[in-house]
Structure formats: C-alpha cells, structure tokens
Amino acid sequence: MWPPPPAPEPGSSPLSTESPENSCCCENSGLPGLMTTPSETRSSRMRVLGLGWRGPTGTEPGPGAQAAYRLRFRTCWLWLVGVPDTCLSMGLELYLDLLSASCRAVYIFARKNNIPFDFQFVDLLKGHHHSKEYIKINPLKKVPSLKDGKFVLSESVAILFYLCRKYSTPSHWYPPDLHTRARVDEFMAWQHTAIQMPMSRILWIKMLIPMITGEEVPDEKVEQMLAEVKNSMQLFEEKFLQDKMFISGDHISLADVVALVEMMQRGQELEGRPGTGRRTQHFSVSQP
C-alpha cells in the first residue's frame, strides 16, 4: 500500500473521512489535482457503485428499492469511509517525483493525453524510493513506476510505450510507419547512456550531493560530465534533430518529450544551440 497509512489520532471518529491524510496525495504535493476533492470523489463513487437514491428513470423508488438501497449503503459505507482516496481509485497509479526527468516525461505524456491516473509522490530527497513500502512496488528502487491493477512496470521508456498502446494515443507519439518508428526507437535507446546518465550525474554532483552532504564535488568531475553532455548535445543536433521540426519528422513524438525533459534539467547546455532552442519553442507551442 502506498503511502503507508497514517496512525489514527486518539479520540478521532472511525468514520471520519475528511482528515488531511485521506486527501489525494497529488493535492498534498501542491501539484494541479487530477482528482476531485475528497467529498466530491466519495459521492461520485457512491453513485457509480449504485448507492444513489433515485432509480434510473429519476422517479421516487418504491419500498423494495429503498430497502435494497439501505442494505447496499450499510454494506458499503464502512468500506468506503476512512480509506484514503488513492486506494479507492484502483485505476492507474504513477509513482513519480518531478525532480526526476524521466518522471516528468511520463507525467507530461499522461496529462497531455488525458490519461486518468493517481499521482503517487515518491520523495527522492527524503529517500522514499528506498523505503520498504516502495521496494514492494519497485525492487529496483527507482522512479518512475506504474501500477495498473496488479501489473507493476518500471523504466520510463517502457511506461511511455505501455501508455501509448493501452490508451491508443494519437499515432504521432509512436508512429506506425516502420522507418519513422525506428527513428523514435533509436533515440529512446541512445539517450539512456548519452543524455540521461550524464544529466542525472550532473544533478547529483551539482545539486543533490552538496545539498545532502554539505560538500562540493571536485570541479574536474563536473567539467568531465559537462563535456560529455555537450558532446551529446552536438550529436543530438547533428544526428537526431538535423533540420527537422522534431526528431521523427514533422510531428512531435515520445522521443521529443524524453529529450526535452532531460534538457530542462539544466538550461545552460542549450546556449549556442539554436536547433535545440527552436525545438523547445515548437514543443511549448504544441502544448495546450
């Protein structure tokens, strides 16, 4: 179960439903909520579960229907109350920390395609990804993770492909044409070691390690990483982007989302790279 249920406060009613712990964790994280407020969610769920008073024609139901309603109500009420909203959903759950570029790719893609999901915040800076609860979800101790019923999936590239297929997103995201699709695959494979790995190292070296340990990492290491990133940016422009609007051609695809979130990690690598800057603009324009 994620997050671990909080201990009940002494004297609190077991039927209390509106405590902060029971609210949607995406609202707690301060991110734009995908879920409705707890009270709206519960009443809408009760309607979905057939607990509404009115019959299908909207007329006052007879004594039999009322009795059936009371039975359903009693049976379901105790199950509904006191259970965090995130557990009621039973739909798609995405375990994310938007500090991570690969989480941002998954988040943007899901939101852009109106894929409903529960945002489960895994606080990397607090080490949540190493907690016992999270290891049960993803033994690789990484974000992002996807949980779809009992099916759990890690690796952002795999998650993006899964979402594309399951939710039948518009074909430009992962084009069906053999050659165009291969171009997306080519970038998605290359970026692991060419961009994601050095960018992630830079984040740790320049920000997270000093923040956590209070110590700066030697300049030579930083310079080495930056040189690798600059070389990759050059290859990205010359081999993957060239003079095209997007990596696969005229339309945005998964490859562009993955590329852009990595570049947003550190803005300065884009300086002096007009091609990449132009592409960033196109990406922004294509968002709502």
Next chain:
Amino acid sequence: MGLELYLDLLSQPCRAIYIFAKKNRIPFEMHTVELLKGQHLSDAFAQVNPLKKVPALKDGDFTLAESVAILLYLTRKYKVADHWYPQDLQACARVDEYLAWQHTTLRRSCLRALWHKVMFPVFLGEPVSPEMLATTLAELDVTLQLLEDKFLQNKAFLIGPHVSLADLVAITELMHPVGAGCQVFEGRPKLAAWYRRVEAAVGEDLFREAHEVILKAKDSPPADPTIKQKLMPAVLAMIR
C-alpha cells in the same frame, strides 16, 4: 542492395543482432567493422553511423543505429514469431522494461568486466589496479543478482515461458565477462539453467558461432601505439 549489417562480433549488441537475424533466416550482407583496428572511427563508417558505433543497419537508403532499435526494426519488418516481441500488452511491456533497464546496468557492468580484466592489460598494455577490478566485479555481482531476482525470478525465460529479445540481449551481454574468464554462472544455478535454455532456444551451433570472437578476447595481440592512441579516448568514455 538488400539489408546490410555492420557488425563486430566482439561487441555484445552485435552478437544479439547476428543471432537474431540468423535464427529468423533474415537475409543480410555482413560488413565486419573491426573495433580493435579502429575501423568504427573512420569517415567511411561515419556515413553509415555518425555515432561511430556498431552495430549499424543499412536498408537501401535507410540507416539505423542502436541495437534495440535495430532488433525492433527487424522484428517488425520480417514479421518474426510473436514470442520475440509479444503482441500482448503486458508481455511486451516486460520486454521493453528489460531492454531499457539493461543499457546502464548489465551492459555497463559486463563491458567494464571485460575491459578491466582483459582488454586493458592484454590489448592496451595498461595495468588495472586490483582494487578497481574488485570494484568492477562486485558491481557485476550486484547486477547479476538483480537480473535473477527482479527479471528472471522463477520463470523459464526473462519474460515468461518463451525466449524473447530480452533473453537474447541479456545472454550476449553475459558472454562478455565469460570471455574475460569470469565464472558468471558459478553459484548461480538458476541463471545457469536459464543460460542453457536460451542457448537451446537459439541453437547451440549458432550460439557458438556468434561467440567465437569474444571467447578468444584473452588472446588479442597487443595494440600498436597508433591504434592505442586512437582508441583510448573512446574506450575511456565507453566504460566510464
């Protein structure tokens, strides 16, 4: 001009593609690009793959780099048997998950094991400290444990009951430290049994043929100084 594959069977991803194409009777013209002679750094090869790496594919005017992309391209173009890259949503996702994970984990550990144990001292004439080698082999150990615990578990193959692209990519990686003389399967009966199953699924003769080069890596003659100077920066970047 039909399908052309630019390969050096010294390289793990090249072996995966070679085996896959041969197993599925995909006709191709093989171009050997000898890594230890620096042929991948030539201008001529850069026309095929500006990333200057093997494997690379050329299909008419269409060129493609990256072994995972090449394997998926061949899977789709030649409509191979479903088990290699299943249509089923979740099974397919499992293959994708492994193919994504392995880039920075098993591939890296296996590459470093080969270079630190054999290629640096034997081919490049550069000693590697016992501490560095011990760290590399310990890293490999951790990755092998993850491969067993997270991916293989108690299944016949990495994804389920049938061999897939994930198994092919994994097994060819593991042959790198095997080629370096590491006892990868010692004390790992589950992994050893899986290795035998994959070898049988692929065909023992084809498997042996694809691995002749890596199994002789220990006998590589030392590089001449010009080659060494040419290769050193790329090698260091590759195994960093």
